[in-house]
Amino acid sequence: MTQRNVINASVTPKGSLETLSQREVQQLSEVGSGSTHKLFRQCALAILNTGTRIDNAKTILEAYEDFEVRILQQDRGVRLELFNAPADAFVDGEMIASTREMLFSALRDIVYTESELSSARIDLSTSQGITDYVFHLLRNARTLRPGIEPNMVVCWGGHSISTEEYKYSKRVGHELGLRSLDVCTGCGPGVMKGPMKGATIAHAKQRRVGSRYLGLTEPGIIAAEAPNPIVNELVILPDIEKRLEAFVRVGHGIIIFPGGVGTAEEFLYLLGILLHPANREVPFPVILTGPSDAADYLQQLHDFVGATLGEEAQKRYQIVFNDPTEVARQMTEGLREVRRFRRERNDAFHFNWLLKIEEGFQRPFDPTHEAMASLPLRRDLPPHELAANLRRAFSGIVAGNVKDKGIRRIEQYGRYEIHGDTAIMQPLDKLLQAFVEQHRMKLPGGVPYTPCYRVVS
Template sequence: MPAPTVNVSVTPRGSMEILSQREVRNLSEVGSGSTYQLFRQCALAILNTGARVDDARSILEAYADFEVEIRQLDRGVRLDLRNAPADAFVDGHMISSVREMLFSALRDIVYTESELHNNRADLSTSSGITDYVFHLLRNARTLTPGVEPKMVVCWGGHSINEEEYKYSKRVGHELGLRNLNICTGCGPGVMKGPMKGATIAHAKQRVLDARYLGLTEPGIIAAEAPNPIVNELVILPDIEKRLEAFIRVGHGIIIFPGGAGTAEEFLYLLGILLHPDNAELPFPLILTGPRSSANYIQQLHEFVGATLGEQAQTRYEIIIEDPVRVARRMKQGLAEVEHFRRERNDAFHFNWLLRVEQDFQLPFDPTHENMAALELRRDTPPHLLAANLRRAFSGIVAGNVKEHGIRLIEEYGPYELRGDAQIMQPLGALLQAFVDQQRMKIPNGEAYRPCYRVVS
């Protein structure tokens, strides 16, 4: 039975009212052009907000005849949607949060294309890439100067069990009671739970300007539609700029149970914090979960010790089954961040002092050749080894849920990861634990088939 669809025209609310003729031309030719295809894919994912689908290709196939046309009118911009998912509408009107996110996607994709087309972005240097991320966030009105540090980033799995999801809500509730804002990857699971918990807490505290910031990128949003609590959506051009945006706008990070994507994010941050230039910089980082997830957290902790060493383990704190303590420790950590930045006259809204090298900034293309060529050796400096381990997990995420990665696996078989036995054995054990705990199972009823093979 085909999915129910509607034809409708919508106009923006609050932003993106005006486009140039060239911008409209790049976006308005139905069925042609990479910019149009990118916006169509993101728009379709947003219109599927709330759907329990984790496969970009299945969404595109279910709505193969979906089209969106951008029209520049005398009074502004209008989107004409044809064969759009009916669930995004109530009594013929688009749900407000969906409408806002739809035009956020248009805003970010147009701005990114414009910056690159006009060569305004310097992507050849580390500082240039950071400046580009800053401008993307500023254009999205994400940066609010003068506000004390209170943006807490929550990372974790999109396909977690019910107990882990409820625990993430409890932590979010405690954060909200302390007037802290929430930033996640904007999808389901842990990306929704803390926001949902914080929503109730903010209502109790009569917080009227609470922020629920969702940071994503085109390859992720296609597989994980935004959750409806997000009231600020930003689409970064790729996973690396998305990750940098998290650590530049976030003042502290809480990591909940997850799978390969969560490990990728954790290793990314650890690699940056292990750089000698960041040794004294405060950045509260907490690993937490319900008691039933203690083994998962311990496995991740042991993996870090076996590959990156004890120094890496000192950069985070582990708290099991204690949402109140998590929130209190984060609040305390944010006070230290505020003191540190005041002393150095650094901005609260963007972490300029954090050193991020190009190894963590340049996009990684997870081809079979690039995955096999990753240097996973024991003699590699810990912060660079973390960068390569992050790339390995990034490739696994691509092979699991991203359309391009899925097609590569179908055509050429599993990726091969090669390296020293001291690295590959704990890596293989961790990945197998993810499989055994169903942390990499795609929720379509099928058993997980690994998209990788670990070779030592």
């Protein structure tokens, strides 16, 4: 990546987070908490790179090594001083409005996380405590809207996909928008942008105001998947597990488009939760879909689920090939069932409290080489536990592919090793090889993909 034009600028918030306490400013300053300042600098740089095609955190950080951000608290409120910032985030010296909103959303979430984690009110030692934390962070971000009937559709899929797959995701988003449904994604490019773009046009056709394009991300991913400019609500969760929990707590149904290991990770996380005995009766519409060209991908993912988790897991989702209208119709029908179920049980529409999520799905997984090699991938495990461990394996591969920390670990220690029963490893190896052959393991600049992992049975 070549050095881009840079700019120095002073930016103030609009609509939220006009003030910070002296302690919060100290936490975010370079001389205060170095790790907090580093975290905000990385997130800010990613947001300022919105619209770029770079999907490697290490590449972006190295390209703007001299970028700096300083937080100033004045009598009139907060101001950010940016030095050597990407010039593409500005028009005639003024920061683009959506970029400014997301920049201060990042500041809001990082400040909240730092202040709350040191609070006695937060108990991250229990499953309920972690769920409460996710709830409070989303509420602080004004994401939870009581009284609105279920209409938030989560869309998962790859950030680096074919043109045909991207166009298809837009068509599905358009059909969702025509039915006045809102869209939540991981907020990046590709499938995370396409449904939002399609829904935006449809919402305009329906003269719908107040449409929501919710983007949920986390610091380890945001640099590799900078937010797309359609996102009008950005929330940065502290880690991948809390991000995934936020998806299933605020989303009322999920559509899964073609992608790679990141999409498979999300899919396995969702299946692991839905397969828990306590969630057997909880309605949660899940649809796998894609254009005709993606039929092989969808079938391979379906076969992998059957081979590892069994037929019961396959019953928790539907597959729709190349039919955006049918996808939207089925999702609308599924949301009616969600609405009925929650009304009968007096569960909130804005946060799915009844869904059981065990600590194994909530605890952050640090994909060290030792942790990856010791993952229990055995057939004798309950399906929801096996799904959780498979999810961790895919999470490690994502880290080794695109996250700065993971890339550096692979450079230093070599490839991850993934061990398990032959009956699990063979389908896993087959699926990963299919991802490589279908160019779903892309690297920046067209560099041929070298696996960051080795499957051992």
